[in-house]
Amino acid sequence: MPTAELPLVTIIALCYNHARFLPQALDSILSQSYPHLEVLLVDDASTDESAVILQQYAAAHPTWRLLLLAENVGNCRAFNQAFRQSAGEFVIDFATDDVLLPHRVEHQVAAFRQAGPQCGMVYSDAELINEQGQLVRRHFRRTAQGLEPRPASGWVFADVLARYFISTPTMTMRRATLEQLGGYDETLAYEDFDFWVRASRHWQFYFQDEVTTQKRLHPQSMSRKGYRPHDPYLNSTIKVCRKALAMCRDEAERAALAVRVRWELRQAVRWRNHPEARELYRLLQKLGHLQPLDKLLGLWVRMR
The missing domain is CATH 3.90.550.10 (Spore Coat Polysaccharide Biosynthesis Protein SpsA; Chain A)
Known part of the structure; x- marks a missing residue:
């Protein structure tokens, strides 16, 4: 051609x-x-x-x-x-x-x-x-x-x-x-x-x-900066998760988003990004997919 x-x-x-x-x-x-x-x-x-x-x-x-x-x-x-x-x-x-x-x-x-x-x-x-x-x-x-x-x-x-x-x-x-x-x-x-x-x-x-x-x-690559103390990308991830929640059309998609939010919550707790962890916990609450460990993490970050 x-x-x-x-x-x-x-x-x-x-x-x-x-x-x-x-x-x-x-x-x-x-x-x-x-x-x-x-x-x-x-x-x-x-x-x-x-x-x-x-x-x-x-x-x-x-x-x-x-x-x-x-x-x-x-x-x-x-x-x-x-x-x-x-x-x-x-x-x-x-x-x-x-x-x-x-x-x-x-x-x-x-x-x-x-x-x-x-x-x-x-x-x-x-x-x-x-x-x-x-x-x-x-x-x-x-x-x-x-x-x-x-x-x-x-x-x-x-x-x-x-x-x-x-x-x-x-x-x-x-x-x-x-x-x-x-x-x-x-x-x-x-x-x-x-x-x-x-x-x-x-x-x-x-x-x-x-x-x-x-x-x-x-x-210096972007991928090496995530999931660390003071993660520079975590607030952007939370914004995108909020967008995604508004786009979900059914319970299966909400469940899929909950998997992502739960992972981000656990990383935020691990690296002591406490304000962001609280935001992620609230988002997981909105999704209605809290597991027992999520509730414990939510209690822990509310005390920080």
């Missing part, structure tokens, strides 16, 4: 202090087998040499656009600024400490064709790599019972409420889905759980059983 007839895919490359990883990340865009790409480079006011590296790549590839933000606005706002300037039918939110494997875009566009027009997002397996680029493990573990965590395709609203199974860096989103949602919620500290909840209410998701992406594990 001629390039002009292929769907345009936008890659929004978001950078904050990724200088040591940037060349590998940006070279992985250049290595894509899919020819019809729109690339936006966004620096969220990095304090290292990231902006210099991004300027060098933008100068070498004039079709790439560069947004150097004057102040740090966070991932959600930075992404939305670029998204509003983009045109791709499909969109990748690409953190520039990660790596795209060469057939990532080509294979995920094909997956959208296979999944059909109701599919709002395609995701896949990932390799988790360390700071030196060495393989640690895959996101999905291969067991005698199948993949763990168990992936889901189709209408997955209850699945995304109850459990974590999607590798965020592997997602490619349909533009129409993001537009329907109004982009990311800029009041939140992180984007993926909120996107999964709001998008899966109206769109199907599709799991592609192959490795398309390498996700970098390092101390």
